[in-house]
Amino acid sequence: MTVEAPLVAEAGAAPPTAARWAGPLGVVVVNYGSSALLRRNLVPLGRTGLPVVVVDNLSTPEERRAVTGLAAEEGWELVALPDNRGFGAGVNAGVAAARAQGCTTVLLLNPDAVVERDVVDRLAERSLADPLALLSPRIVDSAGGVYFAGSRLRLRDGRTGRRAADPAAPATVREWLTGACLVVHGTLFDLLGGLDDSYFLYWEDVDLSYRAQLAGGRTVLCDDLVAVHDEGGTQHRRGTAKSDLYYYWNCRNRLAFAARHLGRRAMLGWLLRTPAAGWEVVLRGGRRQLLHSPRPLLAAARGSLAGAALVVRAVLRPAARHRRPPVLVVHPGADLYGADRMLLESVDALRSEFDVTVAVPGPGPLVGALEARGVRVVRCPMPVLRNAALRPRGAVRLAADAVRGVLPALRLVRRHGAAGVYVNTVTVPTWPLLARLARRPCVVHVHEAERSLPGPLRRALALSPALATRVLVNSGFTHEVLTEVAPRLHRRSTVLHNAVRGPAAPVPARPRPHDPVRLLFVGRLSPRKGPQVAVAALADLVARGVDARLDLVGSVFPGYEWFEAELRAQVVAAGVADRVAFLGFRPDVAPALAAADVVLVPSVAEESFGNAAVEAVLAARPLVVSDSSGLREAVAGFGSVQVVAPGRPAAWADAVERLLADWPRVRDLAVADAAEARRRHAPERYRAGLVATVAALTGAPGRPSPARAVPGPRRSA
Numbered sequence: 001m002t003v004e005a006p007l008v009a010e011a012g013a014a015p016p017t018a019a020r021w022a023g024p025l026g027v028v029v030v031n032y033g034s035s036a037l038l039r040r041n042l043v044p045l046g047r048t049g050l051p052v053v054v055v056d057n058l059s060t061p062e063e064r065r066a067v068t069g070l071a072a073e074e075g076w077e078l079v080a081l082p083d084n085r086g087f088g089a090g091v092n093a094g095v096a097a098a099r100a101q102g103c104t105t106v107l108l109l110n111p112d113a114v115v116e117r118d119v120v121d122r123l124a125e126r127s128l129a130d131p132l133a134l135l136s137p138r139i140v141d142s143a144g145g146v147y148f149a150g151s152r153l154r155l156r157d158g159r160t161g162r163r164a165a166d167p168a169a170p171a172t173v174r175e176w177l178t179g180a181c182l183v184v185h186g187t188l189f190d191l192l193g194g195l196d197d198s199y200f201l202y203w204e205d206v207d208l209s210y211r212a213q214l215a216g217g218r219t220v221l222c223d224d225l226v227a228v229h230d231e232g233g234t235q236h237r238r239g240t241a242k243s244d245l246y247y248y249w250n251c252r253n254r255l256a257f258a259a260r261h262l263g264r265r266a267m268l269g270w271l272l273r274t275p276a277a278g279w280e281v282v283l284r285g286g287r288r289q290l291l292h293s294p295r296p297l298l299a300a301a302r303g304s305l306a307g308a309a310l311v312v313r314a315v316l317r318p319a320a321r322h323r324r325p326p327v328l329v330v331h332p333g334a335d336l337y338g339a340d341r342m343l344l345e346s347v348d349a350l351r352s353e354f355d356v357t358v359a360v361p362g363p364g365p366l367v368g369a370l371e372a373r374g375v376r377v378v379r380c381p382m383p384v385l386r387n388a389a390l391r392p393r394g395a396v397r398l399a400a401d402a403v404r405g406v407l408p409a410l411r412l413v414r415r416h417g418a419a420g421v422y423v424n425t426v427t428v429p430t431w432p433l434l435a436r437l438a439r440r441p442c443v444v445h446v447h448e449a450e451r452s453l454p455g456p457l458r459r460a461l462a463l464s465p466a467l468a469t470r471v472l473v474n475s476g477f478t479h480e481v482l483t484e485v486a487p488r489l490h491r492r493s494t495v496l497h498n499a500v501r502g503p504a505a506p507v508p509a510r511p512r513p514h515d516p517v518r519l520l521f522v523g524r525l526s527p528r529k530g531p532q533v534a535v536a537a538l539a540d541l542v543a544r545g546v547d548a549r550l551d552l553v554g555s556v557f558p559g560y561e562w563f564e565a566e567l568r569a570q571v572v573a574a575g576v577a578d579r580v581a582f583l584g585f586r587p588d589v590a591p592a593l594a595a596a597d598v599v600l601v602p603s604v605a606e607e608s609f610g611n612a613a614v615e616a617v618l619a620a621r622p623l624v625v626s627d628s629s630g631l632r633e634a635v636a637g638f639g640s641v642q643v644v645a646p647g648r649p650a651a652w653a654d655a656v657e658r659l660l661a662d663w664p665r666v667r668d669l670a671v672a673d674a675a676e677a678r679r680r681h682a683p684e685r686y687r688a689g690l691v692a693t694v695a696a697l698t699g700a701p702g703r704p705s706p707a708r709a710v711p712g713p714r715r716s717a
Contacts, residue, residue, distance in 0.1 A: 024507075025124040025183075026051045026098030027107045030090035033059040035066040037111035041230055043074060048117040052076040053097045055090040058083050077101070087179070088197035088204045095194065099186055102507055104128065104590060106189070110180040113139070115227040122225055123183045131185040131588040132217035134209060136177040137225035147229040148178050150221040153206055155262065158254055158270040158277060160206070175219050176209035181227045184208075187588035190501075191215050192372050196260075201245060203253035210261065215372035216365045216587075242285045247296050248303035250281045255307025259314040267311050278304045325419030327354040327694060328412055332384045332425045334364025336587055337524065337554075338611035339447055343424055345499050346445070347375055349687035350422065353695060357416035359409070361401075365587065380412060381405040382428050402430060413438045420697050423464070432467035441697035444468035445496075449478035449608040449630065455485070462486040465493075469697055472496050472690070477630040478608040494693060498609055499686030502618025503590060506674045509621055509667050513597035513660060516579070517541075517548040520596035520621075522589050522612050525556045525564050530602035530626070532570060536649035537600070539574035541656060548656075549579040550600075553592050589615065598656055599623035603631060604646045610634035614681055617641070620674040622666050624655040638677070640670035 027050050029042060038054065046052040054076050056067045064080065071078035079093050091108055098106050105127040107120060115137065123135050139148040153160050153174045160176075179195075182205065192211050195204045209219050254277060258270040270277075278300040285296055327350055331343050343358075347370065350356050357376045360367060361384060370377050383402040413421055413434050421435040421442045435442035444465040453461075462485050465471040471493040473479045483490045519538060523529045531552055538550045556564050564582075571580045586592060593599065599616035606629035613634050616623045625631045626646035635641045642655035659666050 024051070024101075024103045025105050025107060025120065025127075026053060026101060026103035027109055027120075028053045028055070028091060028094035028098055029109050029111060030055045030057065030087055030094065031067055031111060032057045032084060033063050034111035035063055035070055037230065038067065039070060041111060041114045042109070043070075045115065045117060045120070046074050046076060050117070050120065051098065051101055051103060053079060053094045053101075055079040055081065055094040055097075057081055057085060057090055086197055086200035087202075088195035088199055091179070091204075092194040092197060095186075095189055099503075102503060103186070104503075104594070105131075105183060105185045108179050108182045108184065112230040113181045113227055114230055115181055119225045119227065123222065126220070126222065127183045127185045128591055130218075130220070131187040131586075131591075132191075132212070132215070133185070133220045134177050134188070134212050134217065135183040135220045135222055136181055137222050137227045139178070139181060139227045139229050141229050148180065149223070150219075151176055151178070153210070155266060156269055157273045158258060159273070174210055174213060176206045177219050177221065179205035179208070180229070185588065187590070188212060188215070188217055191217075191369050199249070199253045199256060201249040201253075203250070203257055207257055207260070210257075211372040214368050216368035242296070244295055244299040247281055247285075247299035248306075251278050251300045251303030252307040253303075255304070255311050259307075259310040264315050267315055271308060271311050274304050274308065324353065324355040326416050327356055327419050328417030328421045329356055329358045330382070330421065330423045330425075330428055330431045331358060331360050331366070332382070332427050334360045334362055334366040336365045336369065336585075338615075339425075340366045342447070342498055342611070344369060344373075345501075345683060345686060346422070346424065346690055348373065349690045350694060351375070352687070353691055354419060357412070359412055376416075378412060378416075380408045382409060383430060384427050406430065406434070410434050410438060413440055420469075420694060422694060423468070426461050426464040429460075429464045432464050436467055441469040442467070443470045443472060443694055443697065445472040445474070446478055446482060447474050447608055449473075449475070449481040450606045451481050451484075451629070452606060458485045462489070465489055468492070470494070470693060472693060474498050474609045475630040475633050477606075477633050481608075494689070496686060496689045496693075497681060498611060498614070499683040500611055500614040500618060500677070500681040501683060502615060502674065502678060503594075506618065506620035506671070507594055508671050509597055511664075511667070513663060515547065517546060517656075517660065518595060518597045519548055519550040519656070520553065520592055520599045520616075521550065521602070522553045522592065522599070522615070523601075525552065525554050525567060526560060527563060528603065528605035529554075530604045530646065531567055533602035533604065533647060533649055533652060534600045535567065535570055535574060535576070535580060537602070537652035537656065538579060539576050540649050540653035542576060542579065544653065544657075546653075546657070546660075549581070550576075551581045551583055551592060551596070553583045553586050553589055555585040590619070593619035593621055596621055598659055600652065600656075601625040601631060602646065602652060603628070607631045613641075614677060617670075617673050617677040618681070620670045622659045622670050624652055624659070638669075638673040640666050640673050 031038060031054055054071055056064060056078060058064060058081060068078060077097055079097050095106050105124060119137055126135055141147050151161055153176055155174060192215060196207050255270060258267045282296045282300050289296055329347060347356055347358060357378060358370055359378050359380045361382050362379060367377050381401050381404045417440045421431060421440050423431045423442060423444045426446055426448055432442045432444055446465055462482060466486055471489055473482060473493055473495055476495055479493055479495050521531050521534045525531055534550060538548055541548045571577050593616060599621045601613045601623060603626045608630045610631040613623060613625050613631055617638055622640040624642045624644055625635055627643045628646055632643060642659060644651045644655045
């Protein structure tokens, strides 16, 4: 866990105000019989102008009436659940409501926590700057004593607390943050699939922190920011008797965590320490309570037995997870760009019906994102066709990867692909052949299409889908390019447009784009994607007297550092070094899109689809795209889009000026286009089509039920 001290730049500065704050934050509070605490603690914060969502887990009719009246009085959104569904389910419902209001990040707040608006604003700023971080302030009691300042979990035996270090095995210790006052960005929340509601009460925050770290995120204790624990909420006061539910769920969920996340040896270690752990939980209510009733001990014992049953089942029946048909998914990389995010969408869909294993060639942020979803990930050397393979050194490496990867890949196909193999690209050509050798059905999902490639190379790329049992293509353009060189694939191919997620309620662009006009490029920094055209167009606009700047969001492939150097030299030579920002890779591009006026998608090579263009439309941002291939198909019918010949900077500058000259109308069209894009690219449509295609090959029922992220990585012995 990172502990942040006060920033030097903030010393002596006035607290941020809502006007300075760059993005929307919503407050989510789960209520259960605590309307009095809400009135005392939440009302002052809500009256500062923050959007507030209260989720009421039903306790009594009187309490429901009280919280309903309070929400109406204060203008809060109330999510009234029909029964008590627990803390995790309440948080998930509240975050969904906040996201529907356009909130980018959320503050999860307990009814017995008090936090000032300036603290919330600082937490929001840090969350927007670091979307993969969980953030918590230091929490104190009314006397200033420390209530929470970060905590640890020792994976060897399940001990928790600040003292839960393990000098003998420091790598087995994980930091976690309490859900009492926790800020989480929507990107991370989506990546993790929200809170695991199967815990019902307690340990959800430990689980969330653990999965966030697996997914490449981090836990950050903001030690310079303080929230206050209201002692009026007595359930959490140490030394005060707790409810039976407190003892039961703490003891049960400690072992539930082990059963979800750990290998057999660690699970047994946690099980052996259960009596001591249960006693520690009981003592949080003080020894004096035991003089009056044995109920705390009985509740802890019942919870421990329930948790032990989960562990025993996990230890004795590890094969239970394989009851669904096993499908092997193959992907050519481990980054988190557009194609990789589509892989996450595909895996979420397939996991609704199949037991999924994903094979990737190496490490990367995609691995953590998959493991945080509970997906088994294996690394396997595989030949990946890239442009570098056209050079002698690249060709040698490609051949070496092919030789090294054949036997491991064949073993994976036989072990994890009994029901089928789903290959998410044509650039890993050996896998469909291996699936045939192993007599496994295979689906190849084609995301690549370039009509300009030499005929022999196009035919070579068509070999992979030609060996497949079934072919999915991401656009009509891709289908045309593929069937031109392999006409027999026409009957075996199905067009399935990409699912692209956008904000539930996009914020319209600025009423007046000026001082300066903000241009944005999102994508790989490569000659094919055309950032050099965006830079040249910016220079042309500046020469015409347009005050504009350009943000470049993205990084280069390893081995293409030379292109970034050339691009930076172009920026300097054009005299726009003070107007171009190289922002690097961003796991979440939503803040960059929200800050932009016009998005540029200047690809000079053919694109099979155009995820970046659709993301811009979903964000209600006018854009300029190259008039070629799948990009034209992706933006067809959208009135806020200018389609321009690729590679001509002056024409791109003209297109930007046309948008600016008709800005009020274009801005309104962008909002309407966003609504239509949400319909076209709804994840539910994509998931249903993908599951049905794979299920038809495997003989599985293939009911396209909505995929749900299953918390926690798969266990390994």
